[in-house]
Amino acid sequence: MYRKITLVMIGIIMVTVSSCAYRRDVPPEEEPDSRQQPTPSVEQPREDKLAKSEQEAVEENINGFEIEDDLRITEATDREEKNRISCLSQQQKIALLKNIGSKEMNTVLEQYEASLPEGLNDSIQYFEYDMDYDYFLITNEGGAEILENPVPDATVVARVENLDKVSLLQRLEGEVFEDSTIWYRVAFENGNEIKEGYLHSTEGTPRNFRFDRMQDAINELREQVAQGALHFISNYKYENGVPPQEGDAAVDEYGYRVYHSAPAYEQADTDSEFRYIPDGILVRILDETDELYHVNVPTFNGDFYVPKQYIDPEVTLSQLNHVIVVDRDQQNQASFELNENELNLVSYTLATTGIAGDFSFVTTLGSYKSIQKRERFEYLESGTQDIAGYAPFAIRFTGGAYIHGVPVAYEEQDGEQVDPGLIESLHTIGTFPRSNMCVRNFTSHAEFLYNWMDSVNGAVIVIE
CATH class of the missing domain: 2.30.30.40 (SH3 Domains)
Structure with missing residues (x-):
């Protein structure tokens, strides 16, 4: 049973920070060896890697702002629940x-x-927050x-x-x-x-809800998959090697992070210019050399060369069944089911994406593989290795970024951390970016997606 917290605010509004040119020092916990070429890790079967990452399901702080701030805003609204106004x-x-x-x-x-x-069917399966478009x-x-x-x-x-x-x-x-x-x-x-x-x-x-733009993004990806299976970049927590770095920036000019990324070289030469290509992003292998895959990156609208250790050629997205589209500009999202030539709207709801800050990053644009699902994962307090809480019903799509329910901060009782229970909602969901890369949902919707999503044949698209 969820501890249901319903909506309002005392007086905070924030100005979102543009991510594309935001550059800052790399947080200590993710600092790679400066200017080194990536070193291939010892190859493991993919099943072993996923099993290991499941055991290590502890992420950096997923909150751009302290979750206590969101709870205070929400609790202020809860006092007036019987007089609440809604869409x-x-x-x-x-x-x-x-x-x-x-x-x-x-x-x-x-x-x-x-x-x-036209071409998008109403097949809604989630009704908890029924609102107009x-x-x-x-x-x-x-x-x-x-x-x-x-x-x-x-x-x-x-x-x-x-x-x-x-x-x-x-x-x-x-x-x-x-x-x-x-x-x-x-x-x-x-x-x-x-x-x-x-x-x-x-x-x-x-x-x-910009369903027309969401539909366009899905149709573009559908066309890509129809041309042949897509692969994806894999470098969660540097599992396949530390990418090279120039300077001390945590992100490149496009907002993509050093951490969880691979280098995408302009030429078949690791001394050539490169940009970062994030974990989970979908690519098509065009050709290969001894050490590099020549790939097309639909999100970047271009061709690049990526060291082979960052792509598993055996794991593909060869059929597209389920897609979640997150609209970073409007702070909402929708999920879709594809059936032959049909596109069905399964759910639509509010969402909260990432904001650039001292210990947080934006939710980056692009088409990503739905990599794995976790019923819950824990996260750290910013700047420490201390576990602060957990997020329920999570779908990972790039690096340590997930679509998940409302974060739960552990409470301390008699010197021990205690789980206070699931939280259903926050008044700040669907307003302005407040998380660290992750996409925050109402917990019941995150649970719906967790049970519904075909993570083998699924994708997540982030649009602006």
Whole structure:
């Protein structure tokens, strides 16, 4: 039984940090031998490697911000649970839009009538957080007031807190406020009652599930697999050798980490220019030399040369059955099942990705193999080798990055660490990046994915 923690916030909003050019010193626990060429490790059967990595299921701190901060934000909301405001379901919003009219004072600029794109079927199997495809995220630290009309002094219909989410109906022009005339007509559920009103554009930001872009990304990968089996880079925790490094940067100019990566050379020469290619990323072997594979990297849209120890030629993605697509920009995700020429939407929900920080990294873009599943793994306190907690229902797709449920920090009782039990939700999920590379889900959704995902014939795609 989950310890269910439901939503709100006291006043924190963060500005996400762009990852592409972010460079900093390598944290001590992942510092490789500077400027060395990779040394092949003693080759082991893949089954032995996976068994060993299962036993060593302890990762660096998976939280970009301390999980206690997220819990405090969430607990502040929990006090007002019976008065909580939430998004409508997609069905509720469709019904509302059928009867919606434009008030005389409104000039409607856009009506939010998103639907699934042609070729994508509604086959939803997860229903815990049923919400519509277009929503408005409150980002005003002090919360906001939903008004009866799009004018600053209108009657207040309801109050929403920072990081709350409400359904989007229309974008329109109303009376000027803070040098802008843009307002949003929104709807929400309070108890069993559906209400609507207006929020000024300065109170938050519109978000949506970009199913069309997700569909495009999957179709591109489907076409790649149809052309022949794909392989993937394997260098989890340097298991296949330490890559070369230039300088003291922990990431390259594209945001890819030294740790868990392999060198991708521009020419068939280990003295040539290279970039990092991360663990788990999908590649196609084109040719080979004695020491290198010539590969095409769909994510990089180019060809490179990778030392052979970083690719197991016996393990491939030759059939694509399940795909999870994470939208880093919108902080949401969806899972899809492929059946011959069909594409079925199995679930969609909010998600939280990684942020660049002193001990954390962004969730990097690309197409990755679903490498392995762990019912739980433990993580360390930042800058130490002390175990701080664990993450449940995890799917690893690159390095130490997983899609997983809400992290659980161990509690200390009588000098011993005690598991306080699973936590279902955090109010910060689906808002802004807060983790360390990992993709944080509601725990029930992570469990659903854990049981559903075909890790042999599955992939994870991260889009922007």
